[in-house]
Every structure is written in structure tokens, then in C-alpha cells.
Amino acid sequence: MDEKKVREVARLARLELSDEEVERFAADLESILEAFKELDNVDTDGLEPSFHPVKIEDVFREDTPEKPLSQEEALSNSPNTEDGFFKGPRIV
Template sequence: MILSREDVSQVAFLARLELTDEEKDKLTGHINNLLQHFAKLQELDTDAVEPTSHVIPVENVFREDKARPSLPPQDVLANAPESQDDCFAVPRIVET
């Protein structure tokens, strides 16, 4: 096994997923299966190969620095689970 159940818990925390015990067990199996499958890539010598992050060579697409109309606040907040005074509302972050 490449990835232990503890590793899975750590990755889940990094991904901000609160997994149940059952999910952790299942994912540990699934992920290890996939990682074994990925090992096939090590057959290839890629030392001298450039990585492809994008198929078309696009770099720094600029536009003129001009103000354009943007969404009104009520539209921006239209889907917010909670909002207040034209802001997104979240549980308290800073202790008082």
C-alpha cells in the first residue's frame, strides 16, 4: 500500500473534506488501486521531455486597462447562502 489511512486523512484535510470513517476506508482502497495503475508511467524515460501544461502556447493575454461594467452587488449576492449589508456573511472568524 502506497497510501495509509492516516495519509488519506491528511490529504482530506488539505482538500477540506470531512470524510466519514467508511469513506476513508473506501478511498484508501480506491486511491491505492489508482496509484498502482499510475506506476506504469515510470516505465517511460522523461528526463529530457518538457511538460505540457497547455496544448496551445498562450502567454499573458492582455486587454486594455479600461473599466468595464461589472455585476451589481445584488446580482453578486443573489446566490449567497447568507449576506448582510452588501457583503457575504460567514461564521465569525476573529475572536472578540
């Protein structure tokens, strides 16, 4: 993990970092990834990955209509709204 890699990952994650943060994270993550090598010593041949710690089964419920949030409630946490819509940054 070097500074170039941190910048590449930060760009993918849409995260603005200062030069000082890039430098610090590169050093931190280098030592963390080094520690993760512990997993190379664990033989996992033939094992399935556990996406959950317990078995999750499909559950069904009656399809009964409920009252959803009103438009006003849904928009209540944004200062950037117009005509009942959220306003976002431009796409192009």
C-alpha cells in the same frame, strides 16, 4: 495509501469524510496509484512539462471600462449576507 494518509489529505482539502469513506478511498486509491506506476516506464529526461496542450501566448486588449455586476446581483446567490457583504464562518 492508507487510511491515515487519506485522513491527512482530506484535512488539507477541507473535506469531511465518514469512516466508511476513508476506508473505501484508501483501497481505491491504493490500486489507482499502483496503476500510475506505468509512468515510471516512460523516459522523460530532458522534456519540458506541458502545462497546456497548445502554445498559449499573451494577448492584449484595450482597457475599456465595462459595466460590472451590481452588488445586488453579486450577492443574489447567498442567503448569508449583511449590509452588502457576504457573511462567512468565524476565523478564530
